[in-house]
Amino acid sequence: MGVHTQLEGAWAHISTTYKPGMIEFMGSVFGQVIGFIVPATVYLMIDTLFPKFSQRHKIQGARRQPKPQQIRHCVVICLSNHAWLATLHFLSHYMTDFNHSYLEMAPTLPSLTTFVADFLFGLLAREVLFYYVHRALHHPRIYVYIHKMHHKYITPVAFAAEYAHPVEHLFANVLPITLPLYLKGTHFLSFLAFSIFELWEAAADHSGYDFLKLPPAELHDLHHEKFRVNYGTIGLMDWIHGTNVVGWDRRG
Ligand SMILES: [Zn+2]
Numbered sequence: 511m512g513v514h515t516q517l518e519g520a521w522a523h524i525s526t527t528y529k530p531g532m533i534e535f536m537g538s539v540f541g542q543v544i545g546f547i548v549p550a551t552v553y554l555m556i557d558t559l560f561p562k563f564s565q566r567h568k569i570q571g572a573r574r575q576p577k578p579q580q581i582r583h584c585v586v587i588c589l590s591n592h593a594w595l596a597t598l599h600f601l602s603h604y605m606t607d608f609n610h611s612y613l614e615m616a617p618t619l620p621s622l623t624t625f626v627a628d629f630l631f632g633l634l635a636r637e638v639l640f641y642y643v644h645r646a647l648h649h650p651r652i653y654v655y656i657h658k659m660h661h662k663y664i665t666p667v668a669f670a671a672e673y674a675h676p677v678e679h680l681f682a683n684v685l686p687i688t689l690p691l692y693l694k695g696t697h698f699l700s701f702l703a704f705s706i707f708e709l710w711e712a713a714a715d716h717s718g719y720d721f722l723k724l725p726p727a728e729l730h731d732l733h734h735e736k737f738r739v740n741y742g743t744i745g746l747m748d749w750i751h752g753t754n755v756v757g758w759d760r761r762g
Pocket residue numbers: 660670671716730734
């Protein structure tokens with residue numbers, strides 16, 4: 511039996527057995543663990559397990575790396591952001607007895623064409639939304655109250671992706687990924703795959719390592735170092751607005 515047939519059978523069972531709100535909530539927790547918490551932990555362990563490889567691939571120099579207690583603090587805040595948002599998500603479905611979801615829960619799998627179209631739509635929509643929300647967060651009247659917290663880590667580690675003020679976490683991290691696909695009524699499985707990809711991408715962008723060229727972590731790493739460059743996620747909006755910069759003025 512092929513993987514496609516197995517997946518089709520498993521999804522048909524899940525979608526006809528559990529309520530849509532419960533599938534959406536459990537899927538979101540699963541996505542956060544698989545897409546973010548596991549990869550962020552792996553990135554964090556590279557330094558201990560493979561110190562030579564780690565030194566070779568760190569984007570910024572050893573002197574600039576955060577101390578262990580700063581990393582612990584970062585992990586705690588990041589996990590608390592996950593926890594309060596998951597609680598809010600759970601309560602919103604609890605109030606409707608888990609009978610509702612904006613995502614498509616049909617027992618069939620989405621076609622490959624629909625999957626690719628939704629993925630590209632999500633990618634572009636996130637880039638546009640995140641870029642403008644992020645630029646707004648850099649406005650001098652807003653920056654100190656909200657976004658300054660995310661910029662505490664000039665040399666980021668993967669967990670720093672979600673080291674953020676709760677308002678920022680909702681408007682910059684969560685809604686640009688979820689809202690466009692929710693409004694479009696995307697199939698649950700397409701949404702799950704897309705959100706896992708985007709969460710991993712955020713962890714990789716903040717990992718501090720350059721060994722993967724896609725996503726190019728140097729771009730967002732440089733945003734943490736220099737602040738007023740590379741606001742977006744895939745480089746498109748930075749290219750349009752002339753805020754794209756690759757590696758100038760970097761010292762070790
Ligand atoms: Zn960042």
